Amino acid sequence: MIEEKIARGLLWFSVFITLGILFIILFHIISQGIFHISWEFLTETPKHMGKEGGVLPSIIGTVYLVLVSLAVATPIGVMAGIYLTEYTRNGKLVSIIRFFTETLAGIPSIVFGLFGFLFFVIFLGWGWSIMSGGLTVAFMILPTIVRTTEEAIKSVPMSYREGSLALGATRWQTIYKIVLPSALPGIVTGVILGMGRVVGETAAVYLTAGTSGFMIPSSVWEPTRTLSVHLFVLASEGISFEKAYATATVLVVLIFVINFLANKLMSVMVSKRQGVEV
Amino acid sequence: MEEGGHRTAFLLRADQYADEGKWLMETMQRNKYREITEKIIEKALLLSAIAAILVVVLISVFIFAQGWPVIQKYGLGHFLLNMEWKPLADPVQFGILPMIAGSFAVTFGAIILGVPLGVGCAVFLAEFAPKRVNKIVRPGIELLAGIPSVVYGFWGLVVLVPLIQNHIGGRGMSVLAASIVLAIMILPTVINISEDSIRAVPREYKEGSFALGATHWQTIKKVILPAARSGILTAVVLGMGRAIGETMAVILVAGNATIVPGSILDMVRTLTAHIAIEMGYAAGEHQQALFATGVVLFVVIMILNSMVLLIPRRAGDN
Numbered sequence: 001m002i003e004e005k006i007a008r009g010l011l012w013f014s015v016f017i018t019l020g021i022l023f024i025i026l027f028h029i030i031s032q033g034i035f036h037i038s039w040e041f042l043t044e045t046p047k048h049m050g051k052e053g054g055v056l057p058s059i060i061g062t063v064y065l066v067l068v069s070l071a072v073a074t075p076i077g078v079m080a081g082i083y084l085t086e087y088t089r090n091g092k093l094v095s096i097i098r099f100f101t102e103t104l105a106g107i108p109s110i111v112f113g114l115f116g117f118l119f120f121v122i123f124l125g126w127g128w129s130i131m132s133g134g135l136t137v138a139f140m141i142l143p144t145i146v147r148t149t150e151e152a153i154k155s156v157p158m159s160y161r162e163g164s165l166a167l168g169a170t171r172w173q174t175i176y177k178i179v180l181p182s183a184l185p186g187i188v189t190g191v192i193l194g195m196g197r198v199v200g201e202t203a204a205v206y207l208t209a210g211t212s213g214f215m216i217p218s219s220v221w222e223p224t225r226t227l228s229v230h231l232f233v234l235a236s237e238g239i240s241f242e243k244a245y246a247t248a249t250v251l252v253v254l255i256f257v258i259n260f261l262a263n264k265l266m267s268v269m270v271s272k273r274q275g276v277e278v
Numbered sequence: 279m280e281e282g283g284h285r286t287a288f289l290l291r292a293d294q295y296a297d298e299g300k301w302l303m304e305t306m307q308r309n310k311y312r313e314i315t316e317k318i319i320e321k322a323l324l325l326s327a328i329a330a331i332l333v334v335v336l337i338s339v340f341i342f343a344q345g346w347p348v349i350q351k352y353g354l355g356h357f358l359l360n361m362e363w364k365p366l367a368d369p370v371q372f373g374i375l376p377m378i379a380g381s382f383a384v385t386f387g388a389i390i391l392g393v394p395l396g397v398g399c400a401v402f403l404a405e406f407a408p409k410r411v412n413k414i415v416r417p418g419i420e421l422l423a424g425i426p427s428v429v430y431g432f433w434g435l436v437v438l439v440p441l442i443q444n445h446i447g448g449r450g451m452s453v454l455a456a457s458i459v460l461a462i463m464i465l466p467t468v469i470n471i472s473e474d475s476i477r478a479v480p481r482e483y484k485e486g487s488f489a490l491g492a493t494h495w496q497t498i499k500k501v502i503l504p505a506a507r508s509g510i511l512t513a514v515v516l517g518m519g520r521a522i523g524e525t526m527a528v529i530l531v532a533g534n535a536t537i538v539p540g541s542i543l544d545m546v547r548t549l550t551a552h553i554a555i556e557m558g559y560a561a562g563e564h565q566q567a568l569f570a571t572g573v574v575l576f577v578v579i580m581i582l583n584s585m586v587l588l589i590p591r592r593a594g595d596n
Binding site: 001003004007008010011012013014015017018019021022025026028029075076077079080082083084087096097099100101102103104106107108109110111112113114115117118119123139142143146170171172193196199200201202203206207228229231232235236241244248251252255256258259262263 | 312319322323331333334344398401402407411414420424426430431433437462465496498516519524525526530554583
């Protein structure tokens with residue numbers, strides 16, 4: 001009985017510690033950073049290596065990077081997810097594809113960075129640019145999008161497909177007009193989670209998109225310094241902890257928003273499905 | 279007159295037949311068209327699906343092509359077992375043993391700290407947590423997973439490092455600091471996968487145990503955890519992969535000295551940090567040696583991933 005109580009206490013304690021750590025980190029970063037965020041910080045270019053001024057070029061660079069990587073990873077990932085669920089659920093090819101997708105998900109970001117540097121920056125001659133960085137990161141988020149698409153498609157009831165096929169629709173018509181619309185919230189959730197990963201990615205972007213962040217990039221062929229890389233440079237070179245706190249706060253708030261959106265979409269999906277089942 | 283009538287009727291029918299024929303042709307044409315479209319779409323989907331394979335192959339080919347020559351030139355032994363990393367000295371020394379030891383040390387630390395905490399959370403969430411508590415904890419863990427690693431690193435730098443320096447000793451930047459930061463970062467991985475595997479334990483196991491008069495905790499300890507152990511093991515291995523692969527957060531708190539750490543308060547440099555720090559200015563053979571470090575990292579991760587595949591899906595499967 002005593003063991004039971006101790007065990008229960010320890011389990012509560014582990015959750016308490018986990019949430020406590022999260023709270024301590026967020027509280028520390030935001031409470032220190034919020035006072036250094038101003039309109040100027042968000043709308044000006046950095047001065048004196050980032051000691052003064054704002055982070056506008058980094059914000060724009062981050063947005064560019066997100067757009068490029070999603071534009072590449074979303075179609076490929078969603079199409080792969082469709083193939084793995086609607087065309088061949090089992091079989092050798094699928095298990096091979098799945099193994100490689102898992103492997104891709106496990107490769108460390110610095111290795112992606114090395115590859116992107118070799119392939120895009122040097123081999124294709126694109127230099128340090130948003131394009132090089134965006135494509136490198138697109139490969140990194142591909143597994144996330146494939147997996148969430150698969151999950152979303154699997155959760156579409158079989159009766160939907162049967163109804164559509166019975167009406168004489170072809171396989172692709174069924175997928176395009178029936179399955180995909182029902183799975184859309186789940187797929188979008190995956191894309192949003194991928195977005196969060198792009199925003200937070202540092203090592204791979206550092207080696208492929210560069211670190212120069214004093215000018216607003218005018219095209220995807222220019223280098224940029226994303227918010228995460230900016231925070232890393234500020235912190236590792238000890239340039240300005242005030243600006244680092246402010247940048248970290250911007251990043252954390254962005255992740256808040258992204259997670260909130262993903263959760264909202266997920267609950268939309270769940271309630272929609274429940275409405276149909278009943 | 280009669281004949282004419284016949285003729286008209288015949289012509290009408292012929293017209294009708296022609297129409298029907300045309301209709302049939304058109305339908306066949308359309309079906310064929312549709313079939314071709316379906317085929318093309320299927321091929322496009324297949325192509326997207328094998329994109330993951332192509333990317334992995336491309337990555338390994340490029341990394342190995344760039345890293346292998348330097349390993350070959352100096353020998354795998356020199357590379358893996360040499361304590362000296364002096365890329366600019368004469369003769370050059372490309373020993374990455376300190377970095378291998380460093381990666382091992384911080385990963386081990388992260389597992390020691392993170393796994394009990396994570397599995398504890400998982401058991402709690404799957405077995406004890408009231409719905410309302412679950413509703414708070416779940417978004418919390420998602421947030422924990424979403425926060426950029428560099429933010430954890432920054433927090434470690436401004437909070438943990440001074441804390442360790444002032445209260446425990448050493449210079450703060452240490453194996454300990456890196457282990458703590460990494461332990462926090464692997465928590466979501468460990469919690470999610472362990473929780474899934476605990477929830478996947480068949481209901482009957484639990485009911486059988488209860489029916490024999492076991493308490494909830496006895497059931498967890500003796501029945502549920504053993505039944506879920508393959509999933510928990512998977513969680514640990516994937517957590518290890520995450521810890522070994524993390525770069526920027528570790529650079530900020532580990533101190534990055536190229537020595538084999540003697541205690542948990544010593545500075546340490548991991549394989550990942552090693553690559554990121556020196557890529558900025560490395561050239562020629564020095565740069566190739568960094569790619570070779572990438573090869574080592576890549577192989578280690580591949581081994582870990584294959585280990586996940588070797589873990590039997592459920593207890594009792596083997």
